[in-house]
Amino acid sequence: MRTPALILAALVAAPPLAGQGQAPSPAQQAAVRARQELFRAKRVPREAGFRVFIVPDMEGMGSAVDIHEVIAGNEGERYRTLTSPDYWDRFRLLLTKEVNATIAGARTAGARSFVVNEGHGGNMFANVLPWDLDTAAILVRGFPKPLVMVTGIDSTFGTLMFTGAHANAGSPGVMAHNFAFDSFTVNGKKLNEVGINALIAGEMGVSVSLVSGDDVLLAETREMIGGDFVPVLTKRAVGRMAAITYSPARVRSMLRTAAAEAVRREMRGQIRPFTMARPYRVDFTLRASYPDSVVTAVAGLTDFKLEQTGARSFRLVTDSAREMGYLLDTIEQVVLR
Numbered sequence: 001m002r003t004p005a006l007i008l009a010a011l012v013a014a015p016p017l018a019g020q021g022q023a024p025s026p027a028q029q030a031a032v033r034a035r036q037e038l039f040r041a042k043r044v045p046r047e048a049g050f051r052v053f054i055v056p057d058m059e060g061m062g063s064a065v066d067i068h069e070v071i072a073g074n075e076g077e078r079y080r081t082l083t084s085p086d087y088w089d090r091f092r093l094l095l096t097k098e099v100n101a102t103i104a105g106a107r108t109a110g111a112r113s114f115v116v117n118e119g120h121g122g123n124m125f126a127n128v129l130p131w132d133l134d135t136a137a138i139l140v141r142g143f144p145k146p147l148v149m150v151t152g153i154d155s156t157f158g159t160l161m162f163t164g165a166h167a168n169a170g171s172p173g174v175m176a177h178n179f180a181f182d183s184f185t186v187n188g189k190k191l192n193e194v195g196i197n198a199l200i201a202g203e204m205g206v207s208v209s210l211v212s213g214d215d216v217l218l219a220e221t222r223e224m225i226g227g228d229f230v231p232v233l234t235k236r237a238v239g240r241m242a243a244i245t246y247s248p249a250r251v252r253s254m255l256r257t258a259a260a261e262a263v264r265r266e267m268r269g270q271i272r273p274f275t276m277a278r279p280y281r282v283d284f285t286l287r288a289s290y291p292d293s294v295v296t297a298v299a300g301l302t303d304f305k306l307e308q309t310g311a312r313s314f315r316l317v318t319d320s321a322r323e324m325g326y327l328l329d330t331i332e333q334v335v336l337r
Helices: 004-013 026-039 085-108 193-203 215-225 248-267 292-299 321-335
Strands: 050-056 111-117 137-140 159-165 181-186 208-214 230-239 242-245 280-286 306-308 313-318
Touching: 050 085, 050 248, 085 111, 085 159, 085 248, 159 193, 159 248, 181 193, 193 208, 193 215, 193 321, 208 215, 208 248, 215 230, 230 248, 280 292, 280 321, 292 306, 292 321, 313 321
Parallel strands: 050 111, 050 159, 111 137, 159 208, 208 230
Antiparallel strands: 181 280, 230 242, 280 313, 306 313
């Protein structure tokens, strides 16, 4: 293994991972390996008490129905016009208030330690307003980060909660999608973003106790990972960018109540981690909207034993859900910017 000094030298000297215009070079992939050695070993500071890991997304939060409400415009060339003052002035604050409500509810049931990992790619995973976030929370933000949405989670956490989650790619939910994929399955089972991260956490013995989002998201997640979690219905989808919504204040009230119930269930041992049989056969198809250069770049990744199974489709067979998460981070680096 390289020494820390050599790793840091590689990080300084090597260029960033290629974007959509080209496949990553050997030097760029070497830089990724150096980052992996340095960053994957980092841990969130451990605090006493029952620990809650919260992943906030934006598409499924209360009131949000349009992409201009959840995008900063700096995520890549095709995103530059997909923003509005509402994202900067309104919806980031609503997002932060939803997280705070979740923390407040969990606290009433006895939780004492809170880690919030930015799960939304808008503004390069920096959407929560740190200055308005509950002061007890440790915040994980920015990009890239080793396990994307669950970076920092480990077996010491008592539960995992998802707020503002959205439905799977191809589903009739509000702003439905799934990372960089048109389809994603593990052992033939479709998984959305909640399901993928529930599997990574489940491998560590951590279960999902709360999921909030629209009606489509809640129904498909229940089918994917089981119905142990406490659901919070933020809105009912009536189109890809239309919904029957509740007021933000009512959503926050529901989140407080649900988070308290979720912690109580976890403390009673009533929620099981989501697990699947190993090895994991991960099959995915990159979005049809991406240029061919993205496919070429993913095909050129040498740190994963990827088999190309179709024009835009790939397979990874692994015994580690973490490796699946590391692959997601690497593909996000190819896609974003």
